[in-house]
Amino acid sequence: MADHPHQIVIVGGGAGGLVLATKLGDRLGRRGLAQVTLIDSALTHVWKPLLHEVAVGTMGPHNDDVNYLGHARDHHFRFQPGRMEGLDRERRELLLAPIQDPEGQEAIPRRRIGYDTLVIAIGSTSNDFGIPGVAEHSLYLDSYQQADRFQQRLLSLCLQIQLRPYRTAGKVLHIAIVGAGATGVELSAEMHKALRHLVDYGLDRIDVARDVEISLVEAAPRVLPNLPERLSKATEAELTRLGIRLYTGESVASVSATGITTRSGRFLPAEIKVWAAGVKAADVLAGLDGLDTNRINQLMVHDTLQLTRDERIFAIGD
Numbered sequence: 001m002a003d004h005p006h007q008i009v010i011v012g013g014g015a016g017g018l019v020l021a022t023k024l025g026d027r028l029g030r031r032g033l034a035q036v037t038l039i040d041s042a043l044t045h046v047w048k049p050l051l052h053e054v055a056v057g058t059m060g061p062h063n064d065d066v067n068y069l070g071h072a073r074d075h076h077f078r079f080q081p082g083r084m085e086g087l088d089r090e091r092r093e094l095l096l097a098p099i100q101d102p103e104g105q106e107a108i109p110r111r112r113i114g115y116d117t118l119v120i121a122i123g124s125t126s127n128d129f130g131i132p133g134v135a136e137h138s139l140y141l142d143s144y145q146q147a148d149r150f151q152q153r154l155l156s157l158c159l160q161i162q163l164r165p166y167r168t169a170g171k172v173l174h175i176a177i178v179g180a181g182a183t184g185v186e187l188s189a190e191m192h193k194a195l196r197h198l199v200d201y202g203l204d205r206i207d208v209a210r211d212v213e214i215s216l217v218e219a220a221p222r223v224l225p226n227l228p229e230r231l232s233k234a235t236e237a238e239l240t241r242l243g244i245r246l247y248t249g250e251s252v253a254s255v256s257a258t259g260i261t262t263r264s265g266r267f268l269p270a271e272i273k274v275w276a277a278g279v280k281a282a283d284v285l286a287g288l289d290g291l292d293t294n295r296i297n298q299l300m301v302h303d304t305l306q307l308t309r310d311e312r313i314f315a316i317g318d
Helices: 015-029 048-056 068-074 144-162 182-196 229-241
Strands: 006-011 034-040 078-081 084-088 093-096 106-108 111-114 117-120 124-126 173-178 212-218 245-248 252-255 259-262 267-269 272-275 279-281 310-315
Touching: 006 015, 006 111, 015 034, 015 068, 034 068, 068 078, 144 173, 144 272, 173 182, 173 259, 173 267, 182 212, 182 229, 229 245
Parallel strands: 006 034, 006 117, 034 078, 117 310, 173 212, 173 272, 212 245
Antiparallel strands: 084 093, 093 111, 124 279, 252 259, 259 267
């Protein structure tokens, strides 16, 4: 008889990891058949598709979050804060990076967490494809912190416009969103909606139709390229009706502090640049203790989602 219950460790508390930890905790953890541990670098979870609403301010930053510690208590699993920085497959241990406090001091040192079964569900991050200037000058929507940074940048620019003693001719705020998949399309429409209500907050000198230009840039020949063409055409018609400028078939060559340059030579001025053009798996997965990955760092799996080089490890999600 085993000295301890089966150790199931799940890395990543996104939609996949959190749901899995909840179900395993309710089914196995509650009866002592396994000890389930969820690890995430944040203390709360928010559903990633809602981050565009947080970014533009139409949803409060804590309206839909889940506290991992409280949720773990209610569903019979354990939660440990941490970020995976390595793996020791021979000893079956997960390596966690040290955690720093808000002042930059080490609060929790490096740790090793043992497992019998490991599930890697750390999701994806934005992929800049090595294009010059993207990382330095673009905003992303991969996390709460990035969505909050976006909102602060937008509000700061709107306040500057509101407090100007004069009005300049033409558009005074340019927003360029690169990538017309679901995130880019939803963000552009939500942005238009949010800016229309600025007057409700006293920013009455900004009129979205007169003062703001929102551009959506997509390398594919149509928006929502992974969905049926009829949905793409209907979406394009609605975005055009809202006044959002569409640039399809345009690949980005570079991004600067003042705007975006496409490979065709077009320059789009933009005070706010949002990168939503593609994803890749986290860099930590590349070469992770000999595991197979593809060109965007995704772990290679069998149909069972077990890794090709280690049947004790599963990978789910992006």
